[in-house]
Amino acid sequence: MSKKLYIETLGCAMNTRDSEHMIAELHDKEDYDVTPNIDEADLILINTCSVREKPVSKLFSEIGVFNKKKKEGAKIGVCGCTASHLGDEVFKRAPEVNFVLGARNVSKITQAVRKDKFISTDIDYDESAYAFSEFRNNPYKAFINISIGCDKKCTYCIVPHTRGEEISIPADLIVNEARKAAQNGAKEIFLLGQNVNNYGRRFSMSTHEKMDFSDLLNRVSEVEGVERIRFTSPHPLHMDDKFLETFVNNPKVCKSMHMPLQSGSTSLLEKMKRGYTKEWFLNRALKLRALCPDVSISTDIIVGFPGESEADFQDTLDVMEQVKFEQIFSFKYSPRPLTKAAEFTDQVESEVASKRLQILQDKQEKILDEISKTRLNKEYMVYFEELRSNGMLAGKSDNNALVQIKGKEEWLGKTMRIKITNPKRLSLYGEVVF
Numbered sequence: 001m002s003k004k005l006y007i008e009t010l011g012c013a014m015n016t017r018d019s020e021h022m023i024a025e026l027h028d029k030e031d032y033d034v035t036p037n038i039d040e041a042d043l044i045l046i047n048t049c050s051v052r053e054k055p056v057s058k059l060f061s062e063i064g065v066f067n068k069k070k071k072e073g074a075k076i077g078v079c080g081c082t083a084s085h086l087g088d089e090v091f092k093r094a095p096e097v098n099f100v101l102g103a104r105n106v107s108k109i110t111q112a113v114r115k116d117k118f119i120s121t122d123i124d125y126d127e128s129a130y131a132f133s134e135f136r137n138n139p140y141k142a143f144i145n146i147s148i149g150c151d152k153k154c155t156y157c158i159v160p161h162t163r164g165e166e167i168s169i170p171a172d173l174i175v176n177e178a179r180k181a182a183q184n185g186a187k188e189i190f191l192l193g194q195n196v197n198n199y200g201r202r203f204s205m206s207t208h209e210k211m212d213f214s215d216l217l218n219r220v221s222e223v224e225g226v227e228r229i230r231f232t233s234p235h236p237l238h239m240d241d242k243f244l245e246t247f248v249n250n251p252k253v254c255k256s257m258h259m260p261l262q263s264g265s266t267s268l269l270e271k272m273k274r275g276y277t278k279e280w281f282l283n284r285a286l287k288l289r290a291l292c293p294d295v296s297i298s299t300d301i302i303v304g305f306p307g308e309s310e311a312d313f314q315d316t317l318d319v320m321e322q323v324k325f326e327q328i329f330s331f332k333y334s335p336r337p338l339t340k341a342a343e344f345t346d347q348v349e350s351e352v353a354s355k356r357l358q359i360l361q362d363k364q365e366k367i368l369d370e371i372s373k374t375r376l377n378k379e380y381m382v383y384f385e386e387l388r389s390n391g392m393l394a395g396k397s398d399n400n401a402l403v404q405i406k407g408k409e410e411w412l413g414k415t416m417r418i419k420i421t422n423p424k425r426l427s428l429y430g431e432v433v434f
């Protein structure tokens with residue numbers, strides 16, 4: 001009988017993909033199968049995120065709970081970004097943990113489980129060309145890494161300290177993975193990296209052919225069976241005209257763009273070391289809207305960054321007003337160890353930041369109400385990828401709106417024309433146009 005693996009995944013899509021890689025390696029090489037029941041697991045993995053403080057502080061209480069629930073002899077492994085940044089401090093605070101495996105050390109998972117105690121958190125480790133075993137949570141949509149690490153030095157961000165410097169994965173490996181995924185039925189490819197449109201700046205093999213992210217998008221779009229391509233995250237700084245034009249003109253590239261703004265104030269952007277101004281961001285977003293009227297634009301915004309004045313915050317609201325984002329992920333600034341901003345002496349009071357977050361979210365609700373009204377009776381091509389427990393079939397339009405219909409299971413994995421009959425803020429409800 002196979003051994004059992006219980007895995008919890010926090011954080012971003014990169015972490016989700018890392019978990020898929022660990023599940024696959026453990027299945028193929030160590031005979032583990034995933035279980036949803038912690039009490040029958042032989043191995044418990046927590047794949048952590050450290051981008052904000054909260055999940056990190058919860059980690060140790062969670063380890064305590066898992067330790068009580070686990071069966072005799074079961075191992076506990078802490079992986080991911082918090083493993084990278086805390087290193088052997090994890091053992092000191094939680095001696096019951098058997099191994100600590102950093103975010104860039106995923107390929108060592110099989111070594112880790114064979115030892116009583118193991119640690120590997122080297123952020124210079126290069127696994128960009130490692131041939132991982134295959135496993136995908138969702139057979140309709142294939143996540144594919146195109147780079148590891150991040151070369152930016154955003155002053156609020158811990159990621160360069162947990163995932164190390166940026167290395168692009170050779171295009172041939174990416175295209176092969178897309179081909180395999182498409183042969184197995186995935187019509188949608190989701191390309192992943194911390195900074196995808198910086199692709200091609202550094203490969204681990206210096207002989208690799210020169211290419212940028214636009215070239216990569218075009219190559220992946222030529223793979224037979226691939227119908228849709230999405231990606232995350234691009235950086236507004238690298239949204240040059242070539243990139244915008246490739247995005248708009250390649251029909252397989254889905255028309256939804258994530259443009260992480262962080263702040264609308266040029267002086268705060270400089271303090272964050274984002275490399276662009278309010279004007280540049282607006283220029284790119286509005287150009288994109290002009291080139292592609294159907295595009296949906298999502299963003300990340302931080303409120304309460306050190307030194308954020310009322311005027312800075314108004315700049316953020318102004319960008320929201322001008323761009324009218326279809327989706328915003330908004331966060332209260334959280335000081336992180338190892339980052340420059342944690343040392344800034346002009347931290348914003350927590351209540352002020354909370355109030356701003358509320359104002360921003362209220363404003364976004366109003367914007368979304370306006371946007372969703374315009375969607376009544378519109379028709380979208382929707383790729384159905386999930387049958388929900390309430391019996392609704394869920395999928396995404398080309399421009400990333402969540403669409404739900406009362407449908408049949410055999411429509412999973414199909415792209416269908418849907419007319420929207422009931423648009424809500426977070427989901428559009430509709431029916432098939434035959």
Ligand code: 5AD
Nearest residue numbers: 156157260300301331332333334336
């Ligand atoms: N505090 C709050 N939010 C942060 N993010 C990154 N670092 C921090 C931090 N220290 C947000 C950014 C990023 C998203 C993934 O998380 O908006 O784009």
Ligand code: SF4
Nearest residue numbers: 011012049050051081
């Ligand atoms: Fe969290 Fe960032 Fe690591 Fe993703 S890369 S898991 S968001 S800290």
